[in-house]
Amino acid sequence: MKIMRNIFFGIFLLSATATYSQVGIDSSQVDYSNPQKYEIAGVTVNGVVFLDAPSLIQRSGLLIGSEITIPGDAIARAIQNLWKMRLFSTIEIQVDKILGSQVWLIIQLDELPRISKYSPGGLTKTEEEDIVEEIGFLRGAPYTDYIKKDIENKVKDYFAEKGFLGTEVIIYSKPDTAANNSVIVFIDVTKGPKTKIGEITFLGNENVSDRILRKAMRETKVKSQFNPKYNDPENPVNKNIVHALSNLSISNIMDFVSDRVQIRIFSSSKYDDDNFRTDKNGLIALYNTLGYRDARIIFDTVYNINDRDLGIVLNINEGNKYYFRNITWKGNAKYSNGKLDSILGINKGAVYNQALLEQKLRYDPVNGDVTSLYMDDGYLFFDLNPIEKAIIGDSIDLEIRIREGAQAIIDQIIIRGNTKTNEHVIRRELRTLPGQKFSRTNLIRSQREIASLGYFDAEQIGLNPIPHPESGTVDIEYTVVEKPSDQLELSAGFSQYGVVATVGIVLNNWSTRNMFKKDGWKPLPTGDGQSLSFRINTNGRRYQSYNIGFVEPWLGGKKPNSLSFSLYRTFLGQETDFDYSSLEGHFITNGISVGYGIRLKWPDDYFTLLSTVSFNNYSLESFESFIITDGVSNNFSLKETLSRNSIDNPQFPRSGSNISLSLQLTPPYSLLNDKDYEELSDAERYKFIEYHKWRFTADWYTPAFGKFVFRASTKFGIIGMYNKEVGISPFERFQLGGDGLSNYNIYGTDIVALRGYDVFANSSGATANEPIFTKYTLELRYPISLNPSATIYGHAFAEGGNLYSSFDEFNPFEIKRSVGLGMRAFLPMFGLLGIDYGIRFDERVPGDLEPADGVFDYILKNGKFSIILGYEPD
Numbered sequence: 001m002k003i004m005r006n007i008f009f010g011i012f013l014l015s016a017t018a019t020y021s022q023v024g025i026d027s028s029q030v031d032y033s034n035p036q037k038y039e040i041a042g043v044t045v046n047g048v049v050f051l052d053a054p055s056l057i058q059r060s061g062l063l064i065g066s067e068i069t070i071p072g073d074a075i076a077r078a079i080q081n082l083w084k085m086r087l088f089s090t091i092e093i094q095v096d097k098i099l100g101s102q103v104w105l106i107i108q109l110d111e112l113p114r115i116s117k118y119s120p121g122g123l124t125k126t127e128e129e130d131i132v133e134e135i136g137f138l139r140g141a142p143y144t145d146y147i148k149k150d151i152e153n154k155v156k157d158y159f160a161e162k163g164f165l166g167t168e169v170i171i172y173s174k175p176d177t178a179a180n181n182s183v184i185v186f187i188d189v190t191k192g193p194k195t196k197i198g199e200i201t202f203l204g205n206e207n208v209s210d211r212i213l214r215k216a217m218r219e220t221k222v223k224s225q226f227n228p229k230y231n232d233p234e235n236p237v238n239k240n241i242v243h244a245l246s247n248l249s250i251s252n253i254m255d256f257v258s259d260r261v262q263i264r265i266f267s268s269s270k271y272d273d274d275n276f277r278t279d280k281n282g283l284i285a286l287y288n289t290l291g292y293r294d295a296r297i298i299f300d301t302v303y304n305i306n307d308r309d310l311g312i313v314l315n316i317n318e319g320n321k322y323y324f325r326n327i328t329w330k331g332n333a334k335y336s337n338g339k340l341d342s343i344l345g346i347n348k349g350a351v352y353n354q355a356l357l358e359q360k361l362r363y364d365p366v367n368g369d370v371t372s373l374y375m376d377d378g379y380l381f382f383d384l385n386p387i388e389k390a391i392i393g394d395s396i397d398l399e400i401r402i403r404e405g406a407q408a409i410i411d412q413i414i415i416r417g418n419t420k421t422n423e424h425v426i427r428r429e430l431r432t433l434p435g436q437k438f439s440r441t442n443l444i445r446s447q448r449e450i451a452s453l454g455y456f457d458a459e460q461i462g463l464n465p466i467p468h469p470e471s472g473t474v475d476i477e478y479t480v481v482e483k484p485s486d487q488l489e490l491s492a493g494f495s496q497y498g499v500v501a502t503v504g505i506v507l508n509n510w511s512t513r514n515m516f517k518k519d520g521w522k523p524l525p526t527g528d529g530q531s532l533s534f535r536i537n538t539n540g541r542r543y544q545s546y547n548i549g550f551v552e553p554w555l556g557g558k559k560p561n562s563l564s565f566s567l568y569r570t571f572l573g574q575e576t577d578f579d580y581s582s583l584e585g586h587f588i589t590n591g592i593s594v595g596y597g598i599r600l601k602w603p604d605d606y607f608t609l610l611s612t613v614s615f616n617n618y619s620l621e622s623f624e625s626f627i628i629t630d631g632v633s634n635n636f637s638l639k640e641t642l643s644r645n646s647i648d649n650p651q652f653p654r655s656g657s658n659i660s661l662s663l664q665l666t667p668p669y670s671l672l673n674d675k676d677y678e679e680l681s682d683a684e685r686y687k688f689i690e691y692h693k694w695r696f697t698a699d700w701y702t703p704a705f706g707k708f709v710f711r712a713s714t715k716f717g718i719i720g721m722y723n724k725e726v727g728i729s730p731f732e733r734f735q736l737g738g739d740g741l742s743n744y745n746i747y748g749t750d751i752v753a754l755r756g757y758d759v760f761a762n763s764s765g766a767t768a769n770e771p772i773f774t775k776y777t778l779e780l781r782y783p784i785s786l787n788p789s790a791t792i793y794g795h796a797f798a799e800g801g802n803l804y805s806s807f808d809e810f811n812p813f814e815i816k817r818s819v820g821l822g823m824r825a826f827l828p829m830f831g832l833l834g835i836d837y838g839i840r841f842d843e844r845v846p847g848d849l850e851p852a853d854g855v856f857d858y859i860l861k862n863g864k865f866s867i868i869l870g871y872e873p874d
Contacts, residue, residue, distance in 0.1 A: 035069050038103035044096065047109040049181045050140075051087065059085065062093075062105060070095065070103065078107075087112055087142050112142040113175070116182040122189045131187065134158050143173055143183050151187065159191055163270035166192040166307065196223040196269040198309030204298070204316040208290065213314075216286045217279040218706065220312070223269035271302065271310050280314070287318060291351040293396075294319030322352035325395035331402040335373065340400075343370050352396055357386060361400070371440075374404065378437030380467055380474055381405030408438040411473040417480040421455050421509060422527040426478070428554055429453065438465070438474050446478070451649055453529065455509055456480040457788035458649045483788040484828035485509050489535065500543070504535035512552075529553055541583065545570045555596075562610070564595035572746045574623050585622030585629075587746055591615065606646045612639040616748060618731070625766075626747070627730045631683030635731060635748060639664040651791045651826045652783055653701040654709050664732070665692040670723040677725040691729040693719040695750070704780060711795075713777040717750060718807070720771075733769040736760045736803050739836075754801045756818030756838025768803055774812050775801035784823075791826040799838070816842040 043062050045053040057063070060078040068074045075093050082091050090110035097104050118135065120128045134154050141147065152169045159167040168190040173183040200222055202210050214222070280297055287295035298315045305311045324346055329337050344360050345367070361370050361384060374382040383403045390397040413434060415426050429449040431442035443463055451458035462479035489504035511528035514520030530552050537545040549566040574585030595612035599605060616635040620628050643660035647653035669688045670677055677685050695717045704710040721728050732748040737759040752775055754760075760768040777799045784792040800815035822836035 035071055037067055037069050038098065038101055040064050040066050040068055040105060041099075041102035042096075042104040043107060044105070045107045045109065047111060049111050050114060051111065056082065056107065056109075060093075060107060062107070068103065082107075082109070086144050086146060111181060112144060113173070113181050113183045114140050114179075115143050115147075115185050116140075116176040116179045118185050118187060120187045120189060122191070131155055131158060131189075143185065151185070155187060155189060159189070161270075161272065163194045163196060164191045165195040165271060165310070168192070193308045195271065195308060195310055197221065197271055198223060198305045198311055200312045200314070202314050202316060205318065207292070207318055207321070208287065213283060213286070216282050218282065219272065219275035220279045221269045223309075271312075276302075276312075283314070283316070285355065287316075288354045289356065291321040291323065291353065292318050293322050293352055293354060320394055322391075323395050324348060324350045324352055324398070325392070326397045328389075328397075328399050329402065330399055331404065334377070334379070334404055340370060340373075343368055343373055357398075361386065365444075370400075375438065375440040376442075378407030378409070378439070379404055380408035380438045380465065381469060406469075406472050408467060408472055408474040410434050410436050410438055410476060411468070411471075412475040414475060414477040415480070416477065417456075418482065420482050420527055421453075421480075421529070422511075424557070425453070425455075425527070425529040426450060426480070428557075428560070430478075432476050443476065448648055450478065450480065452645075452647075454650055455482060455485045455529075457483050458651065459786055459788070481788070487828070500537065500539045502535065502537045504533065504547075506531065506533040542573045542575065543571065560599040562595070562597035564593075564597070564612075566593050567591070570746055572623075574625060585624065586620075587623045587626065588619040589746060589748075590617045590619075604644075606644045608643050608645070610639075610641040610643070612641070613637075614639065618747075628683050628686060631687065633683075633686050633689055633731070635666065635689045637664050637666045647699075647701060652709075652781075652786060652793055653711075654703055655701055657698065657700045659698040660696070662695045663692065664695075666690045668722040670726045677723065685726060686730065689729050689731050690722055690726060691719050691732055692722070693717070693732055707783055709781045709783075711777070711779040711781060713775075713779075715752065715775040715801075716773070716812075717752075718772045728771045730769070733771055734773040734803060735767060735769055736773050736775070736801055752801065754816065754818065755797065755799055755820055755822070755836045756840040757816060760803055770803035770805050772804040772807065772810050773801065774804075774815065775799070776815065789828065792823070794821070794823045796821050797836075797838075816840065 040062055042064060043057050043060075045056050048056065060081050062068070062074070062078050078093060079091050082088065088109050089112055090108075092108040094106040094108060095103060096106045116139065118132050120131045123131065135151055136154075148171050151171055155169045156167050170188040171185065172188075173185050176182040176184050197220065200214060200217070200220070202213050205213060280300065283297065284295055295316065295318050298317050300312065300314045303311050303313070325348055327341070327344065327346065327348075329340050332340060346357065346360065359369065360367075363369055363371065370384065371382065381403075382405055385401045387399045387401060388396055389399045410432055411434060413427065413430065413432065415423055418426060429452075430446045431449070432439070432446050436442075443465070447461050447463055450456060450461050457480075460479075460481040462477070464477040464479065466475040466477060468474065485508040487506040487508065489502060489506070507524065507526070508531050509526045509528070510530040510532040511520065511525045512530060513528065514525030517525070531550065533547070533549045535545075535547040535549075537543075537547075545568070547566065547568040549564070551562060551564045553560065553562045555561045555563045568589070568591045570587075570589040572587040573583035574587070575583060591614065593612055593614035595610055597608055597610040600607040600609055614635070614637050618633040618635070620626065620631055620633075623629055639662060641660055641662040643658070645656075645658045647656035647658055666689060669690050695715075697713075697715050699711060699713045702710050717734050719728060719732055719734075730747065732750075735749050735751045737754045737757040738751075739753055739755075747769065749769055750773075752773055754775065762768045777797060779795045779797045781793050781795045784794060796819075798817070798819045800817045802815045804810045818838045818840045820836055820838035822834060825833045827833060
């Protein structure tokens with residue numbers, strides 16, 4: 001093909017030269033039978049409008065003072081040099097005059113017109129703008145056949161990507177009367193109908209079904225279509241379809257739909273050459289995992305079914321199915337054959353799965369692999385190569401040849417890209433230190449720790465080992481890209497008392513020491529990884545909440561021991577009339593907390609232990625809505641939280657877990673005195689609050705299929721008592737329901753969201769505050785954008801939870817259920833924004849849910865819509 005293209009180009013060039021170029025020589029001055037040598041005394045260029053004459057003379061090679069033979073090849077070479085510029089329609093070189101041994105030449109050119117603008121037709125305004133941008137030519141470019149063809153190809157490619165494979169493009173030009181030697185290029189586009197893949201046919205696949213092969217083609221999909229047999233009104237299923245729908249469970253619905261409709265979710269049925277090639281490779285990879293190492297596609301074809309649909313045929317030669325037989329090791333001195341066999345985990349007689357073999361040899365982050373075994377012990381220069389030694393029948397013998405090399409010691413750690421964050425903030429998180437043996441596991445763990453800081457784009461953290469075999473050392477370069485990490489919180493929700501608004505700011509990369517430096521304010525003192533936050537929550541005169549917090553993650557700078565501090569105040573007024581315009585009582589909370597956290601080394605260093613000491617003072621005056629009307633209550637508590645966090649990305653986790661268990665307790669005052677608490681008033685009984693409170697939270701993340709991520713979550717909380725005479729504290733209980741934002745947190749209550757439900761109420765209609773709660777969540781997430789400026793994902797969820805007034809009533813399977821859809825967007829400036837539509841299936845309290853006539857009315861009638869700004873539901 002390349003040779004033919006060169007031949008064609010040569011013929012084109014010669015014909016162009018012959019047709020559009022000529023040498024004009026006065027026969028009275030030149031003897032054709034006797035070529036003479038002349039010195040070029042002058043060169044004149046005629047016919048140019050935009051171009052520079054001296055530059056053209058230089059390009060032609062006809063330089064003043066040089067020697068030329070007339071007639072000769074120099075003139076032809078000059079024409080070819082100018083023709084290669086693709087700027088002229090005609091090129092002529094003439095002899096102006098000859099005096100003695102000197103010659104004067106004229107280069108006569110017809111310059112091609114320049115493009116002044118493009119005018120696409122038959123398109124929407126957006127398409128016109130996209131087409132002009134897609135063409136990419138600057139105004140003033142010469143209008144040539146090459147450019148004309150290039151424009152046509154780019155326009156067709158643009159619409160082919162959108163599914164319009166039959167697009168017709170007509171390109172022509174007209175002189176632009178407003179500009180000298182310029183043209184307007186008109187691009188008339190007829191898109192035609194959108195073309196989709198109507199069918200995919202597989203031939204030769206005797207051992208793998210069509211369904212599995214279609215599933216393996218991730219980007220080449222058949223368009224959604226109804227199964228024709230269900231268009232038959234005589235079909236017995238269709239006769240009873242109304243009855244069937246009214247009794248379908250969720251699993252029945254999925255079976256019903258998948259049987260009748262082929263639905264494409266988050267994928268397109270348009271045809272794309274690149275995606276088709278990738279999917280063909282995916283088919284062969286699938287066969288290789290099933291033991292068919294010789295599988296290949298004999299031929300494939302794409303054809304038109306009609307003007308809207310394409311058909312694809314793939315003829316597959318599956319070949320024979322193979323199995324592993326004997327696997328031997330060669331070159332291993334560090335580890336025995338038995339040790340390597342146990343890591344490999346492939347037994348004799350197993351299906352010959354090339355993908356599994358590569359995974360167990362190269363990289364298996366879950367169960368371990370041979371390469372990591374060596375590299376985690378410093379063998380950076382380690383390499384291995386599996387060789388097929390023999391194929392006997394359907395069995396294959398392998399010899400895995402190992403080159404262990406020498407152990408590498410880390411020399412230098414290089415960090416690049418941190419324009420805002422101080423380098424020591426990154427270095428203290430690294431698990432790769434100078435003087436240590438190289439470890440791939442520690443390298444990957446360091447990447448995870450840098451991402452967990454939240455200051456850098458997790459998708460662009462680079463790891464670059466720079467080995468020095470001659471010295472047995474390695475330098476490690478980490479590259480980061482800073483992203484905005486400070487957050488402005490703007491939240492709004494609705495309750496029975498009106499709009500509840502929240503305004504807050506979180507400075508996540510604060511630097512206290514730079515506060516006292518003149519050049520540290522740029523515009524704020526940042527870079528040391530500290531956190532400073534301010535938050536105000538209010539709905540006017542009735543409710544205000546103020547909070548200020550500070551966190552130092554590395555107290556002293558040498559160990560990952562954190563210090564946190566917060567101050568807060570809450571005011572809730574007691575209304576006297578319906579419109580809450582006047583208040584007669586209040587509930588005021590003043591509090592302070594100090595926390596100290598350490599990173600544990602056992603069971604592993606994902607564990608942390610946080611100790612928090614808190615004091616809350618509650619002041620009530622004429623507050624009729626609570627068990628205490630007038631009085632003061634004090635809450636002094638110690639909280640211990642043991643947690644393990646191994647998620648890979650704080651904004652969009654794909655793997656790992658986040659598990660925590662906390663115990664919050666107060667002194668057992670009633671056991672330390674001789675008071676008869678049954679005789680005390682509520683104000684005296686709860687003057688010093690006592691309780692022990694337990695909470696457990698667990699989130700797991702795992703890749704599901706494609707880009708989908710599955711999240712499973714469970715939450716549990718219980719508050720207990722020391723003395724039955726005192727009873728369970730009315731403070732520090734749990735609320736459930738709503739979006740977790742609109743509820744007032746005034747009694748130290750833990751507010752737990754449950755999508756699809758309003759805040760749970762008791763039999764009297766008041767907000768329920770109970771001592772026990774459970775909540776379970778299943779989510780399937782799909783990333784829409786992982787750009788650091790806007791991380792966006794959608795999710796489908798199933799959720800359940802409940803409140804219990806005592807342990808005797810506790811039943812973890814008696815829950816209020818909901819399902820729904822939602823979306824989250826993490827914007828660095830605003831934090832997390834979210835929207836959910838939840839559908840509830842159960843009553844919060846008896847009589848709360850009206851019975852529905854059918855499943856779909858039930859769903860629509862009882863759906864709840866919540867908008868969450870700057871807040872993630874618990």
